[in-house]
Amino acid sequence: MASITSRQFNHDVGAAKRAAQTEPVVITDRGEPAYVLMTFEEYQRLRPTQRSLYDALRFDGDVDIEWEPARLDLVAKVPGFDDES
DSSP: OEEEEHHHHHHOHHHHHHHHTTSOEEEEETTEEEEEEOOHHHHHHHSOOOOOHHHHHOOOSOOOOOOOOOOOOOOOOOTTTSOOO
16 A cells, blocks of 8 residues: 655645555555545445445345234333322
8 A cells, every 4th residue: 555644745636646546545644644545436435335224124035024022011100109108
């Protein structure tokens, strides 16, 4: 992967863009990797796809699942009304 300093990047943005056409370019700041310059197409390829919860949980094809949720018998108690104190 190509690497340039932030100073080189500021002086010749065009050269950095041309280098990023073939591979991502690491831009260093004080000797440490700070940024990566890449084409938008490469960014889209690397980016995880966004799926809705519906799409993530839905079944493809003919799947027949029978499911009967358990009935919950809940009784609400309001504090102060049911107490015998």
